[in-house]
Amino acid sequence: MVMELxxxxxxxxxxxxxxxPLSQRPYADMAEQLGVSEQEVIDTLERLRERGVVSRVxxxxxxxxxxxSTLAAMAVPEAExxxxxxxxxxxxHVNHNYEREHEYNxxxxxxxxxxxxxxxxxxxxxxxxxxxxxxxxxLEDYHIDLGFDLQWT
Amino acid sequence: MDxxxxxxxxxxxxxxxxxxxxxxLALIGAIEKGLPLSPRPYAEVAxxxxxxxxxxxxRLAALRNRGxxxxxxVVVRHRELGYRANAMVVWDVPDDTVGxxxxxxxxxDFVTLCYRRPRQLPQWPYNLFCMIHGKTRDxxxxxxxxxxxxxxxxxxxxxxxxSRRRFKQCGARYHGVTxxxxxxxxxxxxxxx
Numbered sequence: 305m306v307m308e309l310x311x312x313x314x315x316x317x318x319x320x321x322x323x324x325p326l327s328q329r330p331y332a333d334m335a336e337q338l339g340v341s342e343q344e345v346i347d348t349l350e351r352l353r354e355r356g357v358v359s360r361v362x363x364x365x366x367x368x369x370x371x372x373s374t375l376a377a378m379a380v381p382e383a384e385x386x387x388x389x390x391x392x393x394x395x396x397h398v399n400h401n402y403e404r405e406h407e408y409n410x411x412x413x414x415x416x417x418x419x420x421x422x423x424x425x426x427x428x429x430x431x432x433x434x435x436x437x438x439x440x441x442x443l444e445d446y447h448i449d450l451g452f453d454l455q456w457t
Numbered sequence: 458m459d460x461x462x463x464x465x466x467x468x469x470x471x472x473x474x475x476x477x478x479x480x481x482l483a484l485i486g487a488i489e490k491g492l493p494l495s496p497r498p499y500a501e502v503a504x505x506x507x508x509x510x511x512x513x514x515x516r517l518a519a520l521r522n523r524g525x526x527x528x529x530x531v532v533v534r535h536r537e538l539g540y541r542a543n544a545m546v547v548w549d550v551p552d553d554t555v556g557x558x559x560x561x562x563x564x565x566d567f568v569t570l571c572y573r574r575p576r577q578l579p580q581w582p583y584n585l586f587c588m589i590h591g592k593t594r595d596x597x598x599x600x601x602x603x604x605x606x607x608x609x610x611x612x613x614x615x616x617x618x619x620s621r622r623r624f625k626q627c628g629a630r631y632h633g634v635t636x637x638x639x640x641x642x643x644x645x646x647x648x649x650x
Contacts, residue, residue, distance in 0.1 A: 324529045331496065361492050363528070402620045403623075405618055412624075423460050441470060442572045
């Protein structure tokens with residue numbers, strides 16, 4: 305399934321992942337670069353958001369700048385995977401939860417306001433599922449986030 | 458799991474993050490779900506916080522310069538744009554070369570995250586993680602082969618964990634409860650953690 309996108313949509317998606325203008329009217333500045341009106345930029349972004357192509361126009365924060373978080377994994381027996389995944393997803397502290405092809409087949413990210421809350425949530429997960437959690441906190445970030453070149457073809 | 462080792466890791470990480478003023482924290486809370494799509498987005502955020510638009514702009518610029526904000530802009534959902542293959546690749550790298558390799562990986566634009574994490578022996582020997590997105594599995598595999606060759610990793614153990622089902626995905630929320638919906642309506646954001 306390939307999504308149909310207009311030229312303006314493609315440019316908005318690809319060219320402004322990183323340097324949203326820090327000016328009083330950022331969308332007007334973008335519009336000027338694109339040769340369209342401010343309202344067109346705003347309406348197009350709004351539509352892309354409604355279609356689910358854009359998650360938000362905003363900031364990507366460095367992990368651990370605010371709050372604490374960790375990547376975590378569980379090795380879940382296949383027959384229990386859906387039930388356990390649902391139980392993990394139900395925690396408000398979980399913001400990603402994926403099945404991956406590995407013995408450790410459930411991977412999720414747990415975020416909390418501080419260390420004790422985070423440890424408490426992980427312990428609670430172990431108790432409620434009866435499975436142990438592999439916690440893999442980030443120690444160093446090598447990635448400079450330049451956005452992602454969408455390579456329209 | 459071993460909570461004492463985990464707590465020690467968290468302490469190490471947090472000691473490297475600088476101090477944030479209360480106003481910065483409030484500002485982060487106000488924009489974490491996105492900026493308003495209206496002509497004066499920063500003025501709207503400012504009004505909600507009871508500070509001036511100029512102060513919002515100044516603080517955001519400072520947070521960006523310090524690296525607290527990694528980027529400010531349009532956050533796209535890769536899957537919805539046809540980048541459906543996503544693999545977490547994990548490597549067991551000697552500790553004294555992990556930094557060098559992490560920086561080598563970061564030079565490739567198809568590597569969308571690259572982190573060092575602690576090993577958890579004996580179950581988990583891998584200490585370098587990267588995320589690779591592609592339109593197909595073959596494309597992702599080809600990119601991994603390219604990394605192996607160009608970063609000199611022929612003798613390094615690695616595993617490729619393709620994603621299967623997405624049970625939940627949304628941006629990290631630090632202030633209280635996440636509001637992202639699960640499953641079909643899951644909201645993608647960054648892969649920030």
